[in-house]
Amino acid sequence: MSDPHYHREAEKYESPIPSREHILSFIQEKPKSKRQLFELLSLEDDQKKAFERRLRAMVRDKQLSCNKSGVYRPFSNRGLLSGTVIANPKGFGFVALDKGGKDLRLSSQQMKLAFHGDKVKVRLLNRKLDAEIVEVTETVSTLVGRLHIDHQRSYVIVDDKRIKHEIQIVKLLEGCKDNQVVVIEVLTSPTLEKNATGKVTSILGNYLDEGVEVDSAIHRHQIPSTFGEKALQESANLPTKVMPKDKKNRVDITNLELVTIDGEDSRDFDDAVYAIPSENGWKLIVAIADVSHYVKEGTELDSESLERGNSVYFPHRVVPMLPEAISNGLCSLNPKVERLCMACEMEIDSLGSLLNYKFYPAVMLSHARLTYTEVNEMLENKESPLRKKYSRIKENVDYLYGLYQTLRISRQKRGVMDFDRIESQILFDDKGKIENIVARKRNDAHKLIEECMLMANQAAAKYLQTENEDFLYRVHPKPTPEKVEITRQFLTAIDLRLDGGLEPDTSDFAKLLKKAVGREDENIIKTVVLRTMKQATYTPKNEGHFGLAFEDYAHFTSPIRRYPDLLVHRAIKRSLSNKKREQSQRMAEMGTHLSMTERRADDASRDVEQWLKCEYMRDKVGDSFSGVISGVAGFGLFVELSDIFVEGLVSVRDLKEDYFNFDDVHHQLKGQRGGKIYRLGDTIKVKVASVNLDDRKIEFIPVH
Incomplete structure (x- = not known):
């Protein structure tokens, strides 16, 4: 069949190609691939490139559409795909499809039509998964x-x-x-x-006003920060102390010398601990604030708590999951006042294994509000005046420490990874500005409480699993073989070895981290191993906790600040009262939502911390510091300053002594002529070149 518009095309082109109308007449009957069109239209080799350009132009002009298999059909608004826009700071973006599968790509030009987070309908343009936006169905408000x-x-x-x-x-x-x-x-x-x-x-x-950076992050990350009137009214209607009727059917443990151990600046206390030697080893009681008694399912308070998912901690401010009347008052295990709690009583043997456990609702009384610093001093200095001040509960503190030493043996036996990385703590002046950034010290008191909470969390998961209850596990999946291989290549380059083949277990990583202790690049090795790990999530499906080497693990110990813990408490109560609930699809949906709110909180906190660090560095432009290379990319080196825990970038363009090639296997930049190497973990001296508060970026230049 000849092209009815051949003469028109011949006037425009030396080597005319089929007209748009002619192409459409072939495709109208049945969709066709590019190769099929080459054959049907008897195209010569020298015509094919121009023909391909015409097909692309017809897709652009909405005469044709092309699916990911490269098949062309007449353009139609049917078959559009729905998804959410994910923008990249460099200008381009992606569409995460509602139905799942691979993300589609949006050009910088397409990104001019939508914001990050917009809901859109898109058309697939080609088999490379490029797409165009047809409609913005829901825009960021x-x-x-x-x-x-x-x-x-x-x-x-x-x-x-x-x-x-x-x-x-x-x-x-x-x-x-x-x-x-x-x-x-x-x-x-x-x-x-x-x-x-x-x-x-x-x-x-x-x-630059005090607190504006936090307010900005709250809005930017869409964190709910004010409670509705109904939720506040429900909170106001609650009693301010434990009422006699609330004590019914509860075990009275007010005589046990339970204590809370928290940071100096903590205001909500949701866990208290008590230990005593037993025939088999130790008895440990972990008493957790009974939030579920006051925050009932189906209330507005419950609904808003679920929406928040967790409290969000900024360097000098908290956005709580629950109104302060509950989190700092009624449900906080404040000293010398009766509180309702859920007790987890455990029998632990002399090797730190969990032998037995039981849960029961109780009434408790915290006999002291201790800080990590106080407990650590009491443990290190037997003559400390604090031992006299806390004479009534010092025996409990000593027993808790004895139990901790036992649990530490169990931890080593399981082969738990020790990520005791140095973390930064921001110190503020009276005006809310950064005074200094120092290393946050973790002592034995921190670790003691951590081990007690781990045991209670494990017991909760084991108990609810045997009861086949509806709750969320805290799951940490195994790392992928691909990530393991990348990490192993890096380790080989710095003379370290990771055992375990393609699927190393937790103990293999633990051995590696032990070998890294004391090395100059210890923190970097821990960083690389951390990057190998997957993110922990909440899900009703038990996949174990890889990092902690637990087969069963849930979050039970912080219902004031984490909604998954509240769900666990409710599940335990249902089981104890024989009102069991089968696993529901809603729990899976809540797991997805609560995993998201946790990431949202982490992102917002990191965002504010980075802004504050940039503000702190503004008057240090021109100053020199020594640091460690904490990341290597083709565009430059990330350097973390050794004394003040601030990270910035040395651009590859500022490494002027040579032309540097990026070696992703060895995490290094290598000079082409002189062979100079900048490697992950190396120390380097840098000068602060510039600070950009808007982009939260600090640029360094090397000092030779």
């Missing part, structure tokens, strides 16, 4: 950013660097000034020709 006002216009630069759009402000609030951090409501989505528009709904404060 609020954004936070810095307001710019000049004599011509007002606009906001969004705080989230994944959103590249300027938002044109069509309505300001009274009191709006240039350089304020504001929350805006998006009124219209962006197009290729026009910016999005919005109106200011609240002013968070002036840029």
Whole structure:
């Protein structure tokens, strides 16, 4: 069949190719691949490239569509795919499809039509999984950013660097000034020709004001931070102390010298501990605040707590999961006041193995509010005045320490990985600005409490599993063979070995970390091993906890600040009262949501911490520091300063002594001419070149 538009094409092109109409007539009857069209249209080799360009143009102009198998069909709005936009700070993006599967790619041009987080309908353009946005079905409603006002216009630069759009402000609030951090409501989505528009709904404060960075992060990460009136009313209706009727059917353990051990700045105490030697080894009682008694399923308070998922901890502020009347009052195990609790009583043998356990609702009384520092001093110094001050409970502290030493043996026997990495602690002055960044010290008191909580969490999972109850495990899957291989290649390059083949177990990693102790690059090795691990999640399906080497593990010990723990408490109560509930699909959905809220909290906390560190470094531009290479990429080196725990980038363009090639196997940059090597874990001296608060980035240059 000849092309009816051949002459028109011949006037335009020396070697004419089939017209668009002619191509469509072939595809109208039955979709066809590019190769089939080559044959049907009898194309010569010198015509094929031009023909391919025409097919792409017809897809662009919405005459044809092309699926991922490379089959062309007449364009139709049917078969569109729904998903969520995931933006990359470099400008391009992806669409995570609602139905799952591989993400589709969006060009920088397509990203001009949507924000990160928008719900969209897209069309697949080709087998490379490129897509185009057909419709924004649900746009992000609020954004936070810095307001710019000049004599011509007002606009906001969004705080989230994944959103590249300027938002044109069509309505300001009274009191709006240039350089304020504001929350805006998006009124219209962006197009290729026009910016999005919005109106200011609240002013968070002036840029650099105390606390503005936290408010900004709360909005940016969409963390619920205010309770609704109904939830607050439900909270206000609760008693302020334990009522006689609430003590019914509870074991009275007020005579046991239970104590809380927390940080100096803690305000909510949800766990108390008591230990005593027994015939087999030790008896340990972990008493946890009974939040489930007051926060009932189906209430507004419960609904809002689930939405939050957890408390969010910023360097000098907390967004609590529950109203403060509950978290710091009624459910906090404050000293010398009766509190309702769920007790986990455990028998532990002399090798640290869990022999037996039981759970029961109880009434308790904390006999002392101790801090980690106080307990550590009591353990290290038998003549400490604190032992006199706390004479009534010092025996419990000594027994707890004896139990801890037993549990430490069990930990080593299981082969638990020791990630006791140095972490930073930000110290603030009276104005809320950073005074210093120091190493956060973990002592034996921290580890003692940690081991007690691990045992109680394990007991809760074991108990509920045998009861076949509806709850969430805390699961930490095995690392993938691919990640293990990458880590092993790095370790080989620094003369370390990871045993265990493609599927090393926890003890293989534990042995490796033991070998790293005392090395200059110890912290880096721990970082690399951490990156090998998968993220822990909440799920009703038990897959064990790889990092802790537990077959059964759940979160039971912090119901004030984690919703999964509250679910575990409810499940234990149902089981004890023979009101068991079979596993439900809703629990799987809650597991997905609560895993997300945990990541959201971590991201927001990290975000604020990085901003504060950048602010702290602003007046140190030009100063030199020594650091350790904490990451290597093709574009440069990440360096963590040794004394103040701040990370920044040395761009490869500033390594002027040579041309450097990236070796991803050995995590290093190697000079092409001189052979100079910058390797992960190496020490390096750097100078602070610049600090960008908006992007939360610090740039270093090497000092030779």
